[in-house]
Amino acid sequence: MKETSARLLRLLALLQARRDWSGQELAGRLGVTTRTVRRDVDKLRDLDYPVHAVKGIAGGYRLGPGAQLPPLLLDDDEAVAAAIALRMAAGSGVAEIGETAVRALLKLEQVLPTRLRHRVNAVRPSAVRTPSPASAVDADVLSTIGSACRDHQRVRFDYRGSGGAHTRRLVEPHALVTWGSRWYLVAWDCDRADWRTFRVDRIQPKTPTGPRFTPRELPGGDPAAHVASSVGRMWTYQATVRLHTPATSDIARTAATYGRVEPVDEDSCLLHIGADTPRALTFLLGALEVDFDIVDAPGLAVHLRHITERYQRALSACPPEGPAEA
Incomplete structure (x- = not known):
């Protein structure tokens, strides 16, 4: 009995993780026969989970919306509150939190009844459009x-480039990534036959989506690193500095969200980084809290001297401090 209950939870997690599954795929993941999968699906239906059978050659099973909310240990008000909170978190641009919120929101919206979805949509303007313009992304676009x-x-979507030009794109989407305060889509551009990075706030998708495709392997395998490298090349000001920390350190991993990290030796690494101006770069480097040397950064030394002088003036005007507490 305990083994059956555990298998039902694993089956439910699989159905929530992807839209369509064949009976053979589910059987392989669960280590059972397709007949056992059919029996487990019937048990989920008895628990009011809306598992639909998809007919045809590529048929299988799909977890869809039901007439009422399936047992998620949430009542209607709690489900609406959770969906609204996830929409707000998804549009916040906060690293890691935003991406996790999108995954959770997709699972919740997949089974949210229409009557509850209307309540969520009714408060969308105040819940989604409150972030700053740099991070304002429509939750429907993220969800799609x-x-x-x-x-x-x-x-297929309309895309507004950095110069304001509009183009129509057909892509095979790979992953959503947050970088700084913005969302990016890593995708294979079907017309250009190459990988591309798109700012999500410039995307206007056309629905419905489809057809399905076989996923390609992303060069390097890391969507976040791909975005950091792509965005870094777009900045007007490019620089290279040597960080006094190994490439495997937590500081270097943080620096990789701003640019590309290149190992040098066990005590240092190179950071290839970009920004709008040298002044903006001084603040990015200061936030890393590690010593660094300028390797190739025209104009950066001038801005470092300027900000150092500002700090020194601030220190000279500070009242004397008492002894530090133990």
């Missing part, structure tokens, strides 16, 4: 793209 990434479905 996130679902397409999860279900391996092509997406």
Whole structure:
């Protein structure tokens, strides 16, 4: 009995993780026969989980929305509150939190009844559009793209470039990534036959999505590193500094969210980084809290001297401090 209950939870997690599953795939993941999968699906249906059978050659099972909210240990008000909170977190631009919120939101919206979805949408303007313009991304756009990434479905969208020009794109979406205060989509551009990085706030997707595709292998395998490298090359000001910390350190991993880290030896690494101006770069480097040497950064020394003089003036005007507490 305990083994069956554990298997039901694993089956439910699989159905929530992807849109469509064949009976054979589920059987392979669970280590059982397809007949056992059919029996477990019936048990989930008895618990009011809306598991639909998809007919055809590529048929299988799909967890869809039901007439009422399946047992998630949430009542209606709690489900609405959770969806609204996840929408706000998804649009916040906060690293890691935003991406996790999108994954959770996709799972919740997949089974949210229409009557509750209307209540969530009713408060969308105040819940989604309150972040700063740099991070204002429509939650529906995130949801559409996130679902397409999860279900391996092509997406066609209008894209506004940095110069204001609009183009129509057809892509195979790979992953959503937050970098700084913005969301980016890593995708294979079907018309250009190459990997591309798109700012999500410049995307206007066309629905419905589809057809499905076989995922490609991203060069390097790390979507976050791919975005950092792509965005870093777009900055007007480019620089290289040597950080006094190994490439495997936590500080270097943090620096990799701003640019590309290159190992040098066991005590240092090179950071290839970009910014709008040398002044902006001084603040990025200061936030890393590690010593560094300028390798190739025209104009950076001038701004470092300027900010050092400001700090020294601030220190000279500070009242004397008492002895530090133990």
